[in-house]
Amino acid sequence: MSRYNPQEIEKKWQKIWEKEQAFAAAEPGKDLPKDLKTPKKYIAEMFPYPSGAGLHVGHVRNFTIVDVLARFYRQQEMNVLRPFGYDTFGLPAENYAIKTGISPQEATETNINNFKKQLKRLGYAIDWSREINTSDPEYYRWTQWCFLQLYKKGLAYRRESYQWWCPVDQTVLANEQVENGHCWRCGSEVEKKKMKQWFFKITDYADELLNDIDALDWPDKIKTMQKNWIGRSEGAEIEFEVEGNKNKIKVFTTRPDTIFGATFLVLAPEHPVISKLVTDKTKEKVDQYREETLKKSEIERQENKEKTGVFTGSYAINPGTGEKIPIWISDYVLMGYGEGAIMAVPAHDERDFEFAEKFDLPVKQVIEKPEGVKDDEKCYSGEGELINSGHFNGTSTSDAREMVVAWLERQKIGKKKVTYKMRDWLISRQRYWGCPIPIAYDEDGNEYPIPEDQLPVTIPEVKDYKPDNTGRSALAKAKDWLSLEMEVKDPKTGEKVKKKLTRETDTLDGYACSSWYLWRYVSPSDKKAAWDKKAISYWAPTDVYVGADHAVAHLLYIRFWCKFFADQGLLPFREPVKTLLYNGYINAPDGKKMSKSKGNVIDPLDIIDQGYGADTLRTYEMFIGPYDLDAAWDPKSVGGVYRFLNRCWTLCFDKELSKKDETISIRHKTIKKVTEDLHRNSFNTAVAALMEYVNELYKLGTTKEDLIALAKLLKPFGPHLASEMLEKLKADDVWPTWDEKYLKSDTVEVIVQVNGKLRAKLSVDVNDLEDQKKIEKLALEEKNVQNFTKNGVKKVIFVKKAKLINIVAA
C-alpha cells in the first residue's frame, strides 16, 4: 500500500521540469511557423521586489492565479508565455547597504537566488530562460534608452519646482508616493522643497489615457481610480481686469454660467501676481499669510478646514456686471491646479460660501432653483434658471455654460478650457540604488544626453551609500565616475567640441524601470534593441496581467509609455494590458493584516515543509474564496484541501477500477464546469467542482477515463500530483472536452411550485418537457399541490429552461 507523499513526488517533477525546460515559450523566427498563426497567451504577474524575507502567502496567491491560467491554456495546446522577473531597485536594498555595508548588488543577488529557489518549490510553469532583473546593466541600459527616446521628443525635461521631499529618506517623491502627507516608504511627514528635477510629460497623454479606459477589460475599481487621478474637468478660462492696474488675472471655472454671481476673486498664496496687487496698507499682512502657508505642512493645510485668507487691497472688474469685486488670497485655492485663481460665487459654491460667510463678503444669487428641489438653506450648486444675469436671465444653467463662454470669447476675455488634476511625472530620485539618468552637464549647466551607443551608464561602486544633505545621491561620491569628457555640440556655436562634463547624480524612479518590462520579456537577451519587433508583435499586448497593488501609478505609467512608443512606431498597439486581474490580499486567521511586528505571518514554505506540499498550498489558495476578494488564512481548511488531494491519490493508486461506467455523465458535467469556471476566473468553484467529482467517484466507482479526466482538470492547481497520476495512467495532459449529449438524461426533474413555493418534484421523460399540458396535469395531480390549490387555479406558468412549473392558486 502506497501513500500520498507530496515531498517525494514534488521533488521528482520539479527536477524533470527543470531538466526539460518544460515551460519555455516557442519563439517567433525560431520555433514557430512563419505565419505565426499558433494561438498565443501572454500571462504575467506584476513582478515582485525580491525582499530578504522571501515569498509570502500573498505572492503565492498572485503567482498561482497566473500559473493556473498559464497551465490551463498550455494544456489547450496554446503557445503560452509565462515569464518572471524582479523589480530590484529601491530603498530597502539601499537602506540595508547603509546599515550593513553590504552592497545592494550583492544583497539583491542573494535575495533573487532565495526567491528563485522558493518559486521552484511551488512548481510554477515559468519560462526560466526569460528571467529579468531591473538592476542588471543589460536591462537598465534599455531603461536609459527609453529615457532618451522620451528626451528626444521633449517628453523628459527638467524644471525647478516645489517638490515633495522626504527628510528621512532624503529624496524627492512623486505625487503618487505621498500618502496623506507621509512618505509611502518610511511614513515620515514630507516637506516641500524647491529643486531642479526631471519630469516625464505624461500630461501630453492625459486625454488619450482617459478616453481609452472605458474599453479596457479591467476592474471598474481601477478604472475609476485612474479616471479620478487624471481628473479631467471642462470649463472656461476667464480673464479679469484689475482696477487701476495693467495686470490681468486668469481664473479657471467649471461654472461660467454663474459669472454674474462672482462677488470676489481668490488667489493661491503662491500666485506670482500677488506682489503687484498689494498696497502699503495690506503688504505686511499678505506677506505674513504667504509665509505661514508655505511653512505649513500639507497635513496642517488639510486638517484645518476652517477657511483663512487676507484681502490684497486690489479690486477686479466682473466682466458680467461691471462691478468692482475684491481680490483675496487663501490657501483653499491651490497653485498647482487650473490657474491658481478662482472667481468666487458664494451663492452657488459651498467653499466660496464658507469663505464669504467668514469674511463677510457679498453673496449674490444668480440661479433660481427649479420647483420641488429641497430647500438647502446654505447655497445651491445644482442646475436651474439664471436670474440677476443681464441678458442671460431665463436661460437654463446648462445652456448658459455654453452661451456665456461664447459671449466671453467674442470679447476676447475668455475661452473654453479643459483642466486635469494629473501633473507631470516627477522621476528624479536622489538615491544611489536606481537607474542612472543618462545625462551630463557642462560648467554652465547645459544638459547633454549620453549617446545611445555609450549606454549603459553603469552604477559605480562606492563605499558609503548615504546620500548627503545637499540633496545629492551617493553617486556624487564616485569621483572617477562623476566626470567625463565627451564630444558634444556647443549650444552657442553649434560646433562639435570636446567638453568636460559632470554626470547627473539623480537616478530614475523605480516605476520607470517597470514601465516597459512587459515588452522586455519577449526578447530578454536582445543586445540590439529593447524589444524585438517581430517578437513583440506576436506576443504583446499582455493578455492577462495579475496583481494586487499599484492601481494608479504603475498601471498608468505602462499605459503612458505604451502610447508614447506606439507613436514612435515602436509598438504596434496602444494599450499594454488586455485583461487585468486584481487579486485580494490574504490576511491572518483573525482577519488582520499579516505583519512581522504582529508575528502573525504565515510562511508558505513552512506549509509545504509541514508535509502538505506545494500542490495543497496552491490548491488551497485558489479555493480560499473569489480571487478578487480579501480572504483570511484558515489552517483547518488547508487540511481539508490536503484530504481532497489525498483522495485523488487514493482513487488513482490505491483503489480498484470500476467495471461499469456509471460516471460518464458526471465526468462530462465536471469537465464542462471546470473549463467554464476557469474561463471566468472562478478558481474557487472550479476546485469545489473537482471535490464534488471525487466524492461521486468514491460513491459510484471510478473508471480509467475518470482518473484521466480528473488528473487533467487538476493539473493547473496541483501539477505535481496530476503529473504523477497521468504518468501512471500513461496519458497526456491535453485538456479534456465534454459532449453535451452525455449531460442529458432520459428523465428530468421538474420543480412544481404553488405561488412561487416549492411543493413537489416531478420525474418526467425528457420529451415531455415539450408537452406543457401533460406536465400541468401531472403537477395538478400531486397530492401536495392539491392541498394548496383547494380554491382553484388562477394561472399556470411553465418555464421550460428552468424545468419549473408555477401554479398560481386562487
Added chain:
RNA sequence: GGCCGAGUGGCGGAAUUGGUAUACGCGUUCGACUUAAAAUCGAAUGACGAAAGUCAUACGGGUUCAAGUCCCGUCUCGGCUACCA
C-alpha cells in the same frame, strides 16, 4: 463630505441570464475500523417543530406568477478620495 464595493448557517463561501437558497470546504454530532487514539471510511447538520409545515439571504417598503438577484429608502462594514474651482 463624495464615489465605489459588500452584508447569505457556528465559520470561509456557492447560487453565471429573476426560476429548487445554503454547492464545496471547515467545524460539530453519530456510526464503522481499532485494545485505544490518530488517520481513513460512512451518515447527519439553517432555525422552530413529533410531523405536516412555518420562518430565514442586514433592516423597511415596492415591482413580479416567482426576488439573495431588479427598484426606492435606512443601517452596518470595507476600499478609494478628499477644499481640484
